[in-house]
Amino acid sequence: MASSSRLLSEEQFQCSICLDVFTEPVSTPCGHNFCKVCISGYWDTTDLCQCPMCKRTFYTRPELKTNTAFRDVVDHFKMIRIRDTDEIRDTDESPAEAGEVSCDVCTGTRLKALKSCLECLTSFCETHLQPHQRVTGLKRHKLIDPVENLEDRMCKKHDRLLELFCRTDQTCVCQFCIETDHKTHHAVPLEEECGERKVQLGKMERQIRQMIQERLEKVQEVKHSVELNKRDAEREIADSLQVFSDLMDSIQKSQAEFIEVVEEKQKAAENRADGLIKQLKQEMTELQKRSTELEQHSHTEDHLLLLQTFPSLCTPKHTKDWSEVSVHSDMCLGGLRRAVSELEQTLQEELERAVKRLCDVELKTIQQWSAHVTLDPDTAHPFLILSRDRKQVRYGGTRQKLPDNAKKFYNPERFLNHLSVLGKDSFSSGRFYYEVQVKGKAEWLLGVARESINRKHDINMSPFDGLWTVYMRGEDIYEAYTSPPVPLSLREKPQKVGVFVDYEGGLVSFYNVKARAHIYSFIGCTFTEKLHPYFNTCDNELGPNLAPFVICPVNHTD
Missing domain, CATH: 1.20.5 (Single alpha-helices involved in coiled-coils or other helix-helix interfaces)
Known part of the structure; x- marks a missing residue:
C-alpha cells in the first residue's frame, strides 16, 4: 500500500557514522548532522577534532547541542516508519515462538528475527532488516543467522566486536586487545580459526563415526x-x-x-x-x-x-538220609x-x-581357532637349530653360529639357560590353537609362556614363573608343570600335541591329537600380558633326542 514515509528518503535521516536513523541529532559548525553519541564517540577516539563528512578541522571541540527542529522531523519520520512496518508485519509476518530469536526493533508483538547484525549488535525481522539490504553503508555490515545475547560478542574491556582469535591464549579478542594486552600474541581472524576448528571437528566426527562403526561391529561380534x-x-x-x-x-x-x-x-x-x-x-x-x-x-x-x-x-524199607x-x-x-x-x-x-x-x-570345535605359528629366531637358545620356514626346531648338540652379532646374541629376548624358543606372534586376547609333532623325541616340554619370562636364568618352569607347560620324558612319564608338578597317566604316547588357550577364560589345554584324547588343562589362570607359544626341545641326557618339534597345519577333518 502507499506509505507516507516512502515520500521521504530514509538516507536523509541517516547518521553517516552509525548508518541508522538519527538519535538526538546535533549539527557541527560545518552544517553536517550526526547522532550526538556517534560524533562524541568518534571524537573521543581521535586526536584531531574533524568532521567525518567534510574533514574540516576544529581546533577547539565544538559544544554540541541537540537540533530540536530536526529532531522533531526525525521522530515524525520514525513514527511513520513504525506505523508502516506494523501494517506490513500484521499482514506478512508472525510473532516469534518459544526458543526462537525475536526482533530487537519490534515494539509490541516481537516478530521472529531473520538475521542478526554483528555491527549493530541487533537482531532484525524481515521488515526491519530491509535497510541492511538496501542502504549502501548498511550492506557492509556482517549478518549472521539470528542469535541471542549479542552483547556477549563484544569485548568487555574495550566495548568492541570480538572479531579475532588469540591462539596464544586461546580466546576471542577485539582489535584493541591485539594492540594492547595481546600485542605479541599470534592472532587470526575468527573465520580463519573457525575454518581450522571445523577441519578438526570433521576429523573428530569421522573418528567418532569410526568408533561407532567399530562398536556396531563389536555388538554384532558379541551377538555372534x-x-x-x-x-x-x-x-x-x-x-x-x-x-x-x-x-x-x-x-x-x-x-x-x-x-x-x-x-x-x-x-x-x-x-x-x-x-x-x-x-x-x-x-x-x-x-x-x-x-x-x-x-x-x-x-x-x-x-x-x-x-x-x-x-x-x-526189616525197614529204604529211606533217604535227609540230614545233609x-x-x-x-x-x-x-x-x-x-x-x-x-x-x-x-x-x-x-x-x-x-x-x-x-x-x-571338543577338538573339532577348538580347531576353528587355529593360529599361524612360526618360531622366533631371536629368542632361540644357541644350541637350537631352526628350519628356514621357522616351522621346525631341534637340539643341535653344539653351539650354533648365529647370524647376528655378539650384542644381538646377548639381547634380552634370547634364552641362554633353557633349550627354548618362542613363537614369533603373541596373543593378548581371544582364543588360539596350534599343533606340534613330537614323534621320535625322548624328552620335551611344550606349552605357552608370558612375554616377560626370564630368559637368562634358571626358573621353576611353573605358572608362577610365567610358563604353562606339559613335560614328557622316557616312554611313559608325563607331568603337568604346576607347583608341585602333577603326574599324568596317558593310555597312548602322543605323536602330535594340540595346545589351546582361552585368554579371557583363563584356560590352557593339551590334547593327544591322534588319539583324540585330553591330556591336561590349566584352569582359573589369570593372564595380564602377551602370551607366546613355548618350545623346549630338551637335550640328549635320556638318550638320542634329535627329532625336531614340527609345527603342523591343523587338519580340521581329523
Missing part, C-alpha cells in the same frame, strides 16, 4: 559369540544327554540282567524244593503206613501171626558284588568311549 555359545551349550547338553542316557541304559541293562539271573536261580531253587518236598511226602506216607502196621501188630492176640510177620516188620539235604541259592556268595563289579567295568568302558567321543567333538 552369544549365538555360538548358545549353539555350543545346546550341543553340550545334547552330548551330555546322550552320554548319561547311554550310562543309564548300561545301568538298567545290568540291573535287568542281574534281576533275571537272581529270579532264575530263585526259580531253580523253588523247583528243587518242590521235588524234595514231594519225595519227603512220599516217604512220610510210607512211614505212616509202617507205623500203622506196627501199632496193629503190637496189639494183636494172634501170637502165631505176630511171630510169622515179625521178621518183615523189623538243604535248599539255597548262591546270591549270598557274592552274586551282587560280582554284578556290581561287572557293571563298573561296563561303565568304565562306556565312559571311556563317551570321553573319547566328547573329546573328538
Whole structure:
C-alpha cells in the first residue's frame, strides 16, 4: 500500500557514522548532522577534532547541542516508519515462538528475527532488516543467522566486536586487545580459526563415526559369540544327554540282567524244593503206613501171626538220609558284588568311549581357532637349530653360529639357560590353537609362556614363573608343570600335541591329537600380558633326542 514515509528518503535521516536513523541529532559548525553519541564517540577516539563528512578541522571541540527542529522531523519520520512496518508485519509476518530469536526493533508483538547484525549488535525481522539490504553503508555490515545475547560478542574491556582469535591464549579478542594486552600474541581472524576448528571437528566426527562403526561391529561380534555359545551349550547338553542316557541304559541293562539271573536261580531253587518236598511226602506216607502196621501188630492176640510177620516188620524199607539235604541259592556268595563289579567295568568302558567321543567333538570345535605359528629366531637358545620356514626346531648338540652379532646374541629376548624358543606372534586376547609333532623325541616340554619370562636364568618352569607347560620324558612319564608338578597317566604316547588357550577364560589345554584324547588343562589362570607359544626341545641326557618339534597345519577333518 502507499506509505507516507516512502515520500521521504530514509538516507536523509541517516547518521553517516552509525548508518541508522538519527538519535538526538546535533549539527557541527560545518552544517553536517550526526547522532550526538556517534560524533562524541568518534571524537573521543581521535586526536584531531574533524568532521567525518567534510574533514574540516576544529581546533577547539565544538559544544554540541541537540537540533530540536530536526529532531522533531526525525521522530515524525520514525513514527511513520513504525506505523508502516506494523501494517506490513500484521499482514506478512508472525510473532516469534518459544526458543526462537525475536526482533530487537519490534515494539509490541516481537516478530521472529531473520538475521542478526554483528555491527549493530541487533537482531532484525524481515521488515526491519530491509535497510541492511538496501542502504549502501548498511550492506557492509556482517549478518549472521539470528542469535541471542549479542552483547556477549563484544569485548568487555574495550566495548568492541570480538572479531579475532588469540591462539596464544586461546580466546576471542577485539582489535584493541591485539594492540594492547595481546600485542605479541599470534592472532587470526575468527573465520580463519573457525575454518581450522571445523577441519578438526570433521576429523573428530569421522573418528567418532569410526568408533561407532567399530562398536556396531563389536555388538554384532558379541551377538555372534552369544549365538555360538548358545549353539555350543545346546550341543553340550545334547552330548551330555546322550552320554548319561547311554550310562543309564548300561545301568538298567545290568540291573535287568542281574534281576533275571537272581529270579532264575530263585526259580531253580523253588523247583528243587518242590521235588524234595514231594519225595519227603512220599516217604512220610510210607512211614505212616509202617507205623500203622506196627501199632496193629503190637496189639494183636494172634501170637502165631505176630511171630510169622515179625521178621518183615523189623526189616525197614529204604529211606533217604535227609540230614545233609538243604535248599539255597548262591546270591549270598557274592552274586551282587560280582554284578556290581561287572557293571563298573561296563561303565568304565562306556565312559571311556563317551570321553573319547566328547573329546573328538571338543577338538573339532577348538580347531576353528587355529593360529599361524612360526618360531622366533631371536629368542632361540644357541644350541637350537631352526628350519628356514621357522616351522621346525631341534637340539643341535653344539653351539650354533648365529647370524647376528655378539650384542644381538646377548639381547634380552634370547634364552641362554633353557633349550627354548618362542613363537614369533603373541596373543593378548581371544582364543588360539596350534599343533606340534613330537614323534621320535625322548624328552620335551611344550606349552605357552608370558612375554616377560626370564630368559637368562634358571626358573621353576611353573605358572608362577610365567610358563604353562606339559613335560614328557622316557616312554611313559608325563607331568603337568604346576607347583608341585602333577603326574599324568596317558593310555597312548602322543605323536602330535594340540595346545589351546582361552585368554579371557583363563584356560590352557593339551590334547593327544591322534588319539583324540585330553591330556591336561590349566584352569582359573589369570593372564595380564602377551602370551607366546613355548618350545623346549630338551637335550640328549635320556638318550638320542634329535627329532625336531614340527609345527603342523591343523587338519580340521581329523
